[in-house]
Amino acid sequence: MDLEFITCPVCAVQGTSPLLNKDGFSIVTCNHCNLKYVNPRLKASNLEENYIDGYYPVAKRNHIQHNDMEWLQMEERLGEIQRKFPHQGRILDLGCGMGTFLYLARKKGWETFGVDLSQDGVGFARENYNLDIFCGSVFEIGFPSHHFDVITLYHVLEHIPEPNLLLAELRRILKPKRGCLVVEVPNGESIQIRIQGKNWPYVHPADHLYYFSVSTLTKLLKKHGFNRVEAGKPKRVGRRNGVINQLKFATQYSVSSVLVKYNLATIIRCYATSNQ
Numbered sequence: 001m002d003l004e005f006i007t008c009p010v011c012a013v014q015g016t017s018p019l020l021n022k023d024g025f026s027i028v029t030c031n032h033c034n035l036k037y038v039n040p041r042l043k044a045s046n047l048e049e050n051y052i053d054g055y056y057p058v059a060k061r062n063h064i065q066h067n068d069m070e071w072l073q074m075e076e077r078l079g080e081i082q083r084k085f086p087h088q089g090r091i092l093d094l095g096c097g098m099g100t101f102l103y104l105a106r107k108k109g110w111e112t113f114g115v116d117l118s119q120d121g122v123g124f125a126r127e128n129y130n131l132d133i134f135c136g137s138v139f140e141i142g143f144p145s146h147h148f149d150v151i152t153l154y155h156v157l158e159h160i161p162e163p164n165l166l167l168a169e170l171r172r173i174l175k176p177k178r179g180c181l182v183v184e185v186p187n188g189e190s191i192q193i194r195i196q197g198k199n200w201p202y203v204h205p206a207d208h209l210y211y212f213s214v215s216t217l218t219k220l221l222k223k224h225g226f227n228r229v230e231a232g233k234p235k236r237v238g239r240r241n242g243v244i245n246q247l248k249f250a251t252q253y254s255v256s257s258v259l260v261k262y263n264l265a266t267i268i269r270c271y272a273t274s275n276q
Contacts, residue, residue: 003040009163009210010035010220022198025205033219036188036211044161047207048117051159056098056120064098065128072237074101080232081150081182082108084271089149094138094170095156099125106131113148115141138166143173152182155267157217158210167224176276181226184234184269189213191264202266214263214270221272232269233260 001024007014008030016028019036028039056064064070078101081091088109093102096114098121106112106129114133116122122135134141151170160166170181186202187193188211193200202208212220218229236256259265 002043002046004043005040006037008033008035008037010216010223020198020203022203022205027198027203027205027211033216034213035216038205038209041161041209042206047159047161050207051117052119054120055118056124061098061120061124064100065124069237070100071104074104076235076237077101077152077154077184078104078108080234080269081152085150085180090147091150091152092143092148092173093152093154095153095159096125096131096133097121099129099131099133101152101154102131102133103129110150138169138173145172146175146179147173148179149175150180150182152184154182154184155186157183158185158208158212161209163210163220164224167221167226171224171226171274174274176274179273181221181272182232182269183217183221183272184232184267185210185212185217187213187263187265187268188216189263190266191259192266212268214268217268217270221270225274225276226272227275228273230271231263232271233257234265234267234269 011030011033013030013032015031016039017031018026019029020027025038025041027036029036090111091105092113092115094115096102096116097118099114102112102114112131114125114131115138116133116135119135122133125131125133151174157163174181186208193203214231221229236253238252256265
């Protein structure tokens with residue numbers, strides 16, 4: 001494997017302690033800010049190749065298109081945004097995949113834009129939903145400054161080799177003061193990773209490069225001028241047909257809500273804005 005060593009993207013410190021080993025990779029913890037990240041890791045050029053070709057094969061596209069849970073998840077994400085921003089504006093979904101979220105957002109009145117590296121995903125979104133999606137990097141398209149009301153990154157930031165460069169660009173194209181950046185990532189301090197360790201499904205270090213906590217994600221966002229960071233309250237979604245499923249869902253929902261409250265849930269979601 002063609003690997004590279006990096007310094008911590010949050011605090012630029014090199015000192016680390018070993019945490020986990022999986023699939024030939026090492027996950028370490030920064031001794032200064034406690035960010036968990038893969039070091040050494042695959043080089044950025046190798047990572048991008050994996051997303052461009054074959055990330056959305058036919059079977060995966062069919063599953064996402066017809067999976068109720070996928071649609072419920074996207075509706076939950078959009079619902080929280082709608083509650084926070086009742087006046088629709090211009091929204092960019094970075095890493096938009098097949099465009100499910102943007103399709104729903106457009107139906108709610110948002111002016112939608114998407115960016116994704118996957119040719120299969122972008123092709124599907126264009127052909128099936130007639131969405132305005134750019135295939136490539138956000139740096140290539142050159143959006144105007146202060147252009148978007150909301151920018152979303154759902155399970156994207158943990159994949160990005162250079163998160164500082166990306167966040168600087170997103171700050172530039174986001175409207176000052178009232179523009180909001182939404183970031184959702186696997187929770188590196190969740191109950192699951194504490195119990196399961198390397199067997200937690202989100203631990204796949206070939207492409208999940210960072211394992212943020214609310215604390216480390218907040219530090220990274222504030223580093224780029226996002227002075228106000230608020231933790232969202234993602235809600236569990238699921239099927240509720242039948243008495244047994246209703247009881248099961250109610251129990252899981254209650255447990256999940258408690259874990260979200262104490263930042264121990266499977267995922268964390270943050271809303272970040274700037275004062276200027």
